[in-house]
Amino acid sequence: xxxxxxxxxxxxxxxxxxxxxxxxxxxxxxxxxxxxxxxxxxxxxxxxxxxxxxxxxxxxxxxxxxxxxxxxxxxxxxxxxxxxxxxxxxxxxxxxxxxxxxxxxxxxxxxxxxxxxxxxxxxxxxxxxxxxxxxxxxxxxxxxxxxxxxxxxxxxxxxxxxxxxxxxxxxxxxxxxxxxxxxxxxxxxxxxxxxxxxxxxxxxxxxxxxxxxxxxxxxxxxxxxxxxxxxxxxxxxxxxxxxxxxxxxxxxxxxxxxxxxxxxxxxxxxxxxxxxxxxxxxxxxxxxxxxxxxxxxxxxxxxxxxxxxxxxxxxxxxxxxxxxxxxxxxxxxxxxxxxxxxxxxxxxxxxxxxxxxxxxxxxxxxxxxxxxxxxxxxxxxxxxxxxxxxxxxxxxxxxxxxxx
Amino acid sequence: xxxxxxxxxxxxxxxxxxxxxxxxxxxxxxxxxxxxxxxxxxxxxxxxxxxxxxxxxxxxxxxxxxxxxxxxxxxxxxxxxxxxxxxxxxxxxxxxxxxxxxxxxxxxxxxxxxxxxxxxxxxxxxxxxxxxxxxxxxxxxxxxxxxxxxxxxxxxxxxxxxxxxxxxxxxxxxxxxxxxxxxxxxxxxxxxxxxxxxxxxxxxxxxxxxxxxxxxxxxxxxxxxxxxxxxxxxxxxxxxxxxxxxxxxxxxxxxxxxxxxxxxxxxxxx
Numbered sequence: 325x326x327x328x329x330x331x332x333x334x335x336x337x338x339x340x341x342x343x344x345x346x347x348x349x350x351x352x353x354x355x356x357x358x359x360x361x362x363x364x365x366x367x368x369x370x371x372x373x374x375x376x377x378x379x380x381x382x383x384x385x386x387x388x389x390x391x392x393x394x395x396x397x398x399x400x401x402x403x404x405x406x407x408x409x410x411x412x413x414x415x416x417x418x419x420x421x422x423x424x425x426x427x428x429x430x431x432x433x434x435x436x437x438x439x440x441x442x443x444x445x446x447x448x449x450x451x452x453x454x455x456x457x458x459x460x461x462x463x464x465x466x467x468x469x470x471x472x473x474x475x476x477x478x479x480x481x482x483x484x485x486x487x488x489x490x491x492x493x494x495x496x497x498x499x500x501x502x503x504x505x506x507x508x509x510x511x512x513x514x515x516x517x518x519x520x521x522x523x524x525x526x527x528x529x530x531x532x533x534x535x536x537x538x539x540x541x542x543x544x545x546x547x548x549x550x551x552x553x554x555x556x557x558x559x560x561x562x563x564x565x566x567x568x569x570x571x572x573x574x575x576x577x578x579x580x581x582x583x584x585x586x587x588x589x590x591x592x593x594x595x596x597x598x599x600x601x602x603x604x605x606x607x608x609x610x611x612x613x614x615x616x617x618x619x620x621x622x623x624x625x626x627x628x629x630x631x632x633x634x635x636x637x638x639x640x641x642x643x644x645x646x647x648x649x650x651x652x653x654x655x656x657x658x659x660x661x662x663x664x665x666x667x668x669x670x671x672x673x674x675x676x677x678x679x680x681x682x683x684x685x686x687x688x689x690x691x692x693x694x695x696x697x698x699x700x701x702x703x704x705x706x707x708x709x710x711x712x713x714x715x716x717x718x719x720x721x722x723x724x725x726x727x728x
Numbered sequence: 729x730x731x732x733x734x735x736x737x738x739x740x741x742x743x744x745x746x747x748x749x750x751x752x753x754x755x756x757x758x759x760x761x762x763x764x765x766x767x768x769x770x771x772x773x774x775x776x777x778x779x780x781x782x783x784x785x786x787x788x789x790x791x792x793x794x795x796x797x798x799x800x801x802x803x804x805x806x807x808x809x810x811x812x813x814x815x816x817x818x819x820x821x822x823x824x825x826x827x828x829x830x831x832x833x834x835x836x837x838x839x840x841x842x843x844x845x846x847x848x849x850x851x852x853x854x855x856x857x858x859x860x861x862x863x864x865x866x867x868x869x870x871x872x873x874x875x876x877x878x879x880x881x882x883x884x885x886x887x888x889x890x891x892x893x894x895x896x897x898x899x900x901x902x903x904x905x906x907x908x909x910x911x912x913x914x915x916x917x918x919x920x921x922x923x924x925x926x927x928x929x930x931x932x933x934x935x936x937x938x939x940x941x942x943x944x945x946x947x948x949x950x951x952x953x954x955x956x957x958x959x960x961x962x963x964x965x966x967x968x969x970x971x972x973x974x975x976x977x978x979x980x981x982x983x984x985x986x987x988x989x990x991x992x993x994x995x996x997x998x
Binding site: 393395426428432433434435487488489491492493494495496497498499500501 | 797799801802803804825826828829832843845846847848849850852853854855857858864865
């Protein structure tokens with residue numbers, strides 16, 4: 325009955341209602357679409373990070389992060405890896421050797437970062453997209469895959485010879501020759517311009533590490549940003565006096581800060597949008613109640629209780645909110661599913677704090693954003709409707725009925 | 729010297745060496761080497777540095793030395809042989825070291841450095857950006873090898889006064905970079921022994937005025953007309969690091985064939 329009355333009432337001034345509804349619709353559309361777009365980007369970025377070079381978490385020898393020297397390594401790396409995989413069901417750990425060196429060809433030389441990694445069973449590595457030639461063999465064969473830009477700088481092609489010089493763990497001169505088998509994109513411009521990838525065993529041999537590694541990267545079977553629970557489990561399984569486990573967001577603190585900053589500014593924009601919508605709604609509802617002063621007077625004179633009047637006006641307001649929400653959601657979902665994915669691959673690839681921004685972003689509806697929009701609309705329309713509704717319920721019947 | 733060498737060869741060898749070493753011991757300093765102005769309170773620094781360079785470098789030199797590198801995580805020793813000709817040509821060859829570095833060579837030709845890498849069997853030119861890096865992981869930089877002791881071109885110098893250093897009277901010389909010079913140091917302090925005109929200590933400061941490393945000279949030995957510091961020690965600001973070089977044998981002003989400093993020869997690993 326109340327709902328029916330309210331429904332009839334809001335369409336009495338069709339134009340005003342449509343204006344209010346369009347403001348609400350656009351507000352909801354903006355919130356849901358922008359949230360979903362941003363979170364889809366972050367989700368994709370997260371996937372790049374956690375499945376790629378960074379992983380969900382990393383284990384280093386304590387102090388390695390402050391002084392990343394080749395002599396600061398994890399000696400019994402295979403044991404540590406096994407312990408991590410046992411403590412984190414479904415997780416995949418990989419060992420890496422990292423060291424600085426000098427790479428030289430007959431055309432020139434440049435400072436390089438040597439990364440020893442475990443190739444996949446069938447050769448190659450999921451971390452690298454080979455752009456020319458092929459990936460590393462699954463068994464050590466003194467092969468090297470070189471970052472694309474570094475290869476251009478050194479003037480080297482697959483089949484060429486690369487001489488590496490560095491300092492071994494015992495301080496002695498590490499030097500050897502490797503055959504370049506491929507050029508690769510590692511998903512980070514910095515790495516592409518400096519990295520030489522070797523088979524883990526070749527890199528261990530080069531730096532005289534034995535079975536030691538510098539980094540154990542853990543990939544978890546989750547898309548969640550928050551991995552604090554798994555981190556505690558990992559730390560419990562490790563000798564934390566000599567080892568240090570850090571989650572991706574502490575490994576990339578600038579990235580996390582940027583994400584948090586953008587989320588905060590998004591909330592601020594949401595607030596401004598809905599403040600404007602709320603003021604519009606307040607105005608519209610105030611006008612609507614003013615226009616109907618006589619009507620309310622008559623209703624009160626006929627014995628309608630003030631509480632019921634209050635409920636009626638509030639229902640009208642919330643009903644418009646619901647309509648606006650549904651229309652906005654409909655548009656946002658239509659837009660998100662309609663676009664499907666945004667393809668940035670034609671643009672230059674950019675890095676954000678050393679992490680490649682994803683070039684293809686599949687848009688996903690963020691139900692969190694939908695919930696946010698619903699709550700915000702509800703609150704807005706409640707706030708916008710409350711004052712006029714309260715005013716209407718406090719009218720004096722005799723005066724109001726004579727109001728022109 | 730192999731013990732199997734027959735006495736005749738040994739005698740021949742001795743005979744051929746004798747005149748040279750005698751000449752070395754008896755010959756007075758060459759005329760172009762300025763005398764040491766030991767008595768002066770504020771001598772001409774240009775003259776001092778010229779003398780020092782001639783003293784330490786000679787026309788040419790051949791020597792063997794031991795290098796000890798100490799860091800918090802490891803200590804290692806290298807034995808090497810060094811040939812030099814003037815300030816522009818030098819060759820260092822590692823005689824004893826780790827299995828992958830024995831036979832390693834560094835060739836300096838004017839301002840450029842090449843390394844021969846024995847394990848790789850290849851020569852690599854050192855990029856100019858790496859001149860400031862340590863040579864073979866030591867605290868002597870590649871730049872130290874390239875520039876030698878030639879501070880006089882890039883720095884203005886003045887004698888600040890005299891002071892005592894380990895029982896010796898020394899001039900305190902302060903060098904500041906010339907405006908046109910591109911140097912890594914903001915200031916260099918030098919203590920020069922008044923008796924021998926030899927450097928005792930060199931302190932290097934960065935542009936912020938922080939002491940970044942100290943080089944000291946000790947164990948002076950007579951070698952012909954020269955008095956020569958046979959030990960050089962570098963201590964960087966970093967805690968627990970130190971590199972010292974001890975000359976085991978040193979000969980100055982010897983004839984060295986030009987092809988010693990040939991890049992082609994280096995590439996063959998000889």
